[in-house]
Amino acid sequence: MILERGEVANSWRHERWDSLRLLTPNWQCRLPGIRYQGPDPDGYMTMGEVVDMIERFAAPARAVVRTGTNVTAVRRTDEGYNVFTTHGAISCPTVVIASGACNRPTVPGLGQTVPPDVEQVTTFGYRDPSQLPEGGVLVVGASATGVQLAAELRRSGRPVTLSVGEHVRLPRTYRGRDVLWWMDAAGVWDQRYDELEDLVRARRLPSPQLVGTPDRTTLDLNALAAIGVEFVGRWAMVRGGTALFSGGLRNVCSLADLKMDRLLGLFDEWAETERIDGELDGPERYAPTQVPKAARLQLDLRAGEIQSIVWATGFAPDYRWLDVPVVDDKGRLRHDGGVVDSPGLYALGLPVLRRRRSTFICGIEDDARDVIDHLAGYLGVGSQLRVGSAATQP
Numbered sequence: 001m002i003l004e005r006g007e008v009a010n011s012w013r014h015e016r017w018d019s020l021r022l023l024t025p026n027w028q029c030r031l032p033g034i035r036y037q038g039p040d041p042d043g044y045m046t047m048g049e050v051v052d053m054i055e056r057f058a059a060p061a062r063a064v065v066r067t068g069t070n071v072t073a074v075r076r077t078d079e080g081y082n083v084f085t086t087h088g089a090i091s092c093p094t095v096v097i098a099s100g101a102c103n104r105p106t107v108p109g110l111g112q113t114v115p116p117d118v119e120q121v122t123t124f125g126y127r128d129p130s131q132l133p134e135g136g137v138l139v140v141g142a143s144a145t146g147v148q149l150a151a152e153l154r155r156s157g158r159p160v161t162l163s164v165g166e167h168v169r170l171p172r173t174y175r176g177r178d179v180l181w182w183m184d185a186a187g188v189w190d191q192r193y194d195e196l197e198d199l200v201r202a203r204r205l206p207s208p209q210l211v212g213t214p215d216r217t218t219l220d221l222n223a224l225a226a227i228g229v230e231f232v233g234r235w236a237m238v239r240g241g242t243a244l245f246s247g248g249l250r251n252v253c254s255l256a257d258l259k260m261d262r263l264l265g266l267f268d269e270w271a272e273t274e275r276i277d278g279e280l281d282g283p284e285r286y287a288p289t290q291v292p293k294a295a296r297l298q299l300d301l302r303a304g305e306i307q308s309i310v311w312a313t314g315f316a317p318d319y320r321w322l323d324v325p326v327v328d329d330k331g332r333l334r335h336d337g338g339v340v341d342s343p344g345l346y347a348l349g350l351p352v353l354r355r356r357r358s359t360f361i362c363g364i365e366d367d368a369r370d371v372i373d374h375l376a377g378y379l380g381v382g383s384q385l386r387v388g389s390a391a392t393q394p
């Protein structure tokens, strides 16, 4: 039984901004039994198309889905768990937590020290530029969300300042192929969680500076500078109404350039080993990030230059309803590849749950198979459940 507080595909319907398209290409967005079969495999789905895909999956899966049912508490019992919902309680031997990794925006405490005249919005509240007041916008965070919103706001005619911390720079296409094709083909996404040197870091890695647009454009800091976005360093504090930024902008940009070059080098080596060089365009390297010589270190938030702030500083899961002591002091679920630190409790849909690809829609299929195998073993009904899951395979 699936309990959903909203509708099927709720997060894609209600928690995303209007212009968002997936950053994974259509051919890569797979669910068990569902593959993209339209005319544009290299394109990127709109939110409406994602909702459609998930609905198409939900219908034949024939699972019992109780929508409009908010889970308000889960408590351990001798037999398993009691799940309390807005429509009554349910007892069950096992629970799979699939409530998402991005239930709420993370906004640093700085937000509370911003002068009240400056409007603040998070990516959950943001829909399109028209909802912000005219005038300058400070976008905080330069990962996928931040660069996309900075570009959209700049194109709406507003002066945009982007506060840039650690980020992952990637070209949209490399040697004629989508950069995510390279990750897939070269096996980067198949790297397992128990083989990674620093799993905690891998799970916290910022999303790459990518956007899914019909023209497959690259949206790195150089592209933003070309349309007039100004950069400042990581936002450190507010003193007397003035925002103070780190002086480390050049360093974080150099690091991102270096890591991108290293990754492209790995792709080139892989292409050579696989002897597919001839099918691809030649290797290339991109201009280093053009960091302004004298990036501003402070901005007076009372002077009227900045009318609004958009927080693009990431997302976090929300486990306030989980009354089982399996969440650490940083709000992270304690689990080993989706097997949570409490018998019969499981998780799916978290970053690098079992593989690097777990972060994406296409990661669910393999993860679900592994996690449900474990769950079936726990219940002692392995073969029955495995037959059931095999029936949904393509």
Ligand SMILES: Cc1cc2nc3c(=O)[nH]c(=O)nc-3n(C[C@H](O)[C@H](O)[C@H](O)COP(=O)(O)OP(=O)(O)OC[C@H]3O[C@@H](n4cnc5c(N)ncnc54)[C@H](O)[C@@H]3O)c2cc1C
Binding pocket: 003, 004, 005, 006, 007, 009, 010, 011, 012, 016, 021, 022, 023, 024, 029, 069, 070, 071, 072, 098, 099, 100, 101, 102, 103, 145, 315, 321, 348, 349, 350, 358, 359, 360, 361, 362
């Ligand atoms: C801005 C953004 C862009 C992304 N872009 C891509 C992309 O381009 N490609 C890609 O593959 N992936 C992308 N992802 C990742 C993608 O969202 C996840 O891989 C995928 O949504 C995980 O699915 P899920 O069902 O586990 O979680 P979710 O889609 O978050 O679904 C969780 C569901 O649980 C429900 N829920 C939560 N709490 C409760 C409760 N207490 N009671 C009842 N129901 C509850 C929510 O309403 C929600 O419907 C993106 C994520 C974000 C935030």
